[in-house]
Amino acid sequence: MDYPCYSGTGCALLDLTKQFVMRLRILVPILAVAITGNIYSAVTLPMRTVFKGQDRFEQLVVRAKAENWKSLPIGERTATVGQAMVGTPYRSFTLEVDNRTESPSVNLIGLDCWTFFETALSFARMLDEPEENWTPARLLHYIEMDRYRDGECTGAYLSRLHYLEDWLYDNNRRGLVADLTRSLGGVSVPHSASEMSNGWRHYRYLVHNRALLRPLAQMENNVSSRPLYEIPKSRVAAIESRLRNGDIIGIVSRDGRRSSWRATSHVGLALRTSDGTLHFMHASAPRNFGRVVIDSRLSTYLYRYSSDTGILVAHPLR
Numbered sequence: 392m393d394y395p396c397y398s399g400t401g402c403a404l405l406d407l408t409k410q411f412v413m414r415l416r417i418l419v420p421i422l423a424v425a426i427t428g429n430i431y432s433a434v435t436l437p438m439r440t441v442f443k444g445q446d447r448f449e450q451l452v453v454r455a456k457a458e459n460w461k462s463l464p465i466g467e468r469t470a471t472v473g474q475a476m477v478g479t480p481y482r483s484f485t486l487e488v489d490n491r492t493e494s495p496s497v498n499l500i501g502l503d504c505w506t507f508f509e510t511a512l513s514f515a516r517m518l519d520e521p522e523e524n525w526t527p528a529r530l531l532h533y534i535e536m537d538r539y540r541d542g543e544c545t546g547a548y549l550s551r552l553h554y555l556e557d558w559l560y561d562n563n564r565r566g567l568v569a570d571l572t573r574s575l576g577g578v579s580v581p582h583s584a585s586e587m588s589n590g591w592r593h594y595r596y597l598v599h600n601r602a603l604l605r606p607l608a609q610m611e612n613n614v615s616s617r618p619l620y621e622i623p624k625s626r627v628a629a630i631e632s633r634l635r636n637g638d639i640i641g642i643v644s645r646d647g648r649r650s651s652w653r654a655t656s657h658v659g660l661a662l663r664t665s666d667g668t669l670h671f672m673h674a675s676a677p678r679n680f681g682r683v684v685i686d687s688r689l690s691t692y693l694y695r696y697s698s699d700t701g702i703l704v705a706h707p708l709r
Contacts, residue, residue: 435546436494442527444499451475451499451514452525461518465707466637468515473637473660473672476502476511479683481674486551490599493548495535497527504658505555507674507683508639509537511660512707515637519709537562548596548603549610554584555641555655557614559705568639568705575630575704577620582653583646584614619643619653621701624693631669631690634661634704640671640689641703644696653700661689661704 442448454475455461460468482501488494497510513533517525536542539550540561552558563570588608591597597604621643622630634640642657659673662685671689675682686692693699 435492436489436496438527440488441494441496442531443497445527447479447499448497448527448530455514455518455525456522460515465515465709466635468518469512469637469707470660470662470672472514473507473511473683474662474685476507477672477683477685479507479674481676481681481683483676484593484595487595490595493544493546493551493596495531495538495544497530497534502674502683504674504676508658508660509534512637512639513537515707516709537567541565548600549606553587553610554614555658556582556584556617556619556703557610559641559703560614560617563705566708568707571638571704571706572620572622572702575622575633576626577622577701577703579618580621580643580653580700581651582615582619582643584611584654586654587611619655619703621653621703623701624690624699627693627702628690631688634663634669634689635706636661636663637707639705639707641705642693642699643701643703644698645700647698655703656699659686 451472455472458471460471463471476499479499480501481503482498483503485498485501485503485506486496488496498506499510502510513530513536516533516536517530520529535544538544538552538558540552540557542565544550552561559568559570562568587594587597588604588611591604591607597607638661640659640661641655642659643653644656646652646654657673659671662670662672664670664685669689671686671692673684673686675684675686680686687695689702693702
């Protein structure tokens with residue numbers, strides 16, 4: 392709600408009132424959760440740190456109610472939420488919200504490729520609940536369920552699923568998504584999860600907690616020990632008809648240091664438009680669009696970069 396303003400003193404008072412109302416909008420659902428005894432201990436940082444974009448959240452909720460998004464199957468619902476976020480600016484490192492404490496977080500003001508797909512999916516899951524539960528606190532719960540190993544944030548940095556192939560393994564194991572990669576013709580490729588160890592200086596948690604580097608390397612070794620399957624990009628056009636709205640599409644690329652090895656490098660959502668074309672919807676980095684976009688046909692997109700070699704596919708189940 393906007394408030395009229397006619398004088399300097401009045402503006403100051405109205406600004407304070409507006410800030411108070413906005414804070415209540417965030418605090419009331421949190422207090423309600425606490426009163427029912429269903430508080431999530433993982434949210435240990437201030438709400439202003441872990442949740443950004445309250446106005447945008449409320450706009451999505453209004454649309455969800457008006458357009459009855461909850462009636463859609465989970466995949467269609469995820470794609471619909473994703474479409475509603477098209478145009479949101481790209482912002483990197485939005486998951487790095489503190490120097491030491493890990494906590495579920497949402498930033499609807501700026502999204503990167505990972506937070507785009509997981510926010511769309513988590514918001515879609517939230518809509519299965521009664522409308523009174525469509526709150527920031529409940530969205531954070533579904534983010535936690537998706538983003539963290541076994542669905543639990545312990546407050547430790549390494550409880551987060553940092554690699555897309557690790558996310559797929561964990562979420563598939565828990566029955567949240569179905570890994571369709573092999574059934575769609577995926578083949579095993581050599582791979583290595585080492586980007587974070589190599590580029591640790593880009594992550595504020597690692598910069599401020601150098602003792603994490605050794606357990607980080609152990610986690611990466613665990614991820615690298617599992618097979619990675621990709622559908623080669625030369626085969627994607629042939630299987631596009633089997634992909635559905637809201638399927639999570641992970642991009643697999645050549646490892647920059649070893650051309651025969653692979654690493655996951657990007658992620659987005661499948662979106663079939665009214666003409667039947669299967670598009671790649673994603674948060675595109677500043678060097679390209681710099682915002683969430685509905686990009687070209689998926690099989691065409693994969694030939695934009697010679698380093699991209701194929702895809703992995705996850706279908707949301709619940």
